[in-house]
Amino acid sequence: MLFGLFARKENKILSRIGVDVHSHLIPGIDDGAKDYEISLLCIREIVKQGVKKIYVTPHFQTRRFNNDEDDVRLRFEELKAKVADAKIDVDMQLAGEYLIDDGFRARMESDKKFLAINDKYLLVEFSFNQSMMGMEELFFDLQMLGYEIILAHPERYSYFYTDSNLLIKFKEQGVYFQSNILSFGGFYGHDVMKRAYAYVEKGWIDFLGTDMHSLRYRDALENTCKKSKFQKMMRKQNFLNNQL
Numbered sequence: 733m734l735f736g737l738f739a740r741k742e743n744k745i746l747s748r749i750g751v752d753v754h755s756h757l758i759p760g761i762d763d764g765a766k767d768y769e770i771s772l773l774c775i776r777e778i779v780k781q782g783v784k785k786i787y788v789t790p791h792f793q794t795r796r797f798n799n800d801e802d803d804v805r806l807r808f809e810e811l812k813a814k815v816a817d818a819k820i821d822v823d824m825q826l827a828g829e830y831l832i833d834d835g836f837r838a839r840m841e842s843d844k845k846f847l848a849i850n851d852k853y854l855l856v857e858f859s860f861n862q863s864m865m866g867m868e869e870l871f872f873d874l875q876m877l878g879y880e881i882i883l884a885h886p887e888r889y890s891y892f893y894t895d896s897n898l899l900i901k902f903k904e905q906g907v908y909f910q911s912n913i914l915s916f917g918g919f920y921g922h923d924v925m926k927r928a929y930a931y932v933e934k935g936w937i938d939f940l941g942t943d944m945h946s947l948r949y950r951d952a953l954e955n956t957c958k959k960s961k962f963q964k965m966m967r968k969q970n971f972l973n974n975q976l
């Protein structure tokens with residue numbers, strides 16, 4: 733009986749990573765979960781798949797989601813209380829996902845602190861439409877400030893499809909890459925899925941995240957976790973999630 737329980741636990745597909753480093757689960761803060769009910773349903777699914785710790789990473793952008801850190805902290809505490817009330821066995825933590833836009837450097841040079849994982853690992857994303865100049869220098873300056881950089885979902889930027897030189901340069905300068913679990917299930921299309929597997933094959937992907945937003949994502953997570961190709965990759969590959 734004991735063995736049965738143990739075996740079942742180990743069979744959870746995401747127990748090998750144990751930590752979700754990317755999610756949008758605070759209601760009303762960004763384009764993530766719309767209310768607590770949806771948020772809790774999403775969290776239950778992530779936990780069901782074997783995750784023990786979830787970093788909630790609301791968007792911080794200069795224009796669309798110009799969130800205030802103090803406000804985000806307050807709302808995060810409310811979410812944490814809801815999760816505790818619902819008796820979901822998971823460690824909820826707060827960080828942010830920062831868009832590298834034209835206001836990012838100003839923010840970097842101001843006194844505003846970034847919400848980074850363990851005050852160190854900064855999750856950043858690029859625009860999906862066009863690449864920006866000067867990213868290597870910007871990342872270098874962030875590193876000089878003591879941050880480790882995690883680039884969110886490199887497989888999703890179409891401008892890297894034909895030219896991945898910049899990604900190679902990022903890896904050379906020590907930038908970590910985080911792929912979305914849903915990318916492996918085809919949620920963002922066939923090209924993104926192909927790219928995600930190719931980057932894993934190259935050894936470029938250090939972290940996985942759900943990038944969970946809504947029930948549509950929850951359903952896609954459940955489906956992705958059932959796919960044998962994804963399961964095979966999870967058995968074979970080592971990621972760094974459980975170090976955070």
Ligand SMILES: [Fe+2]
Pocket residue numbers: 754755756829884943
């Ligand atoms: Fe995200």
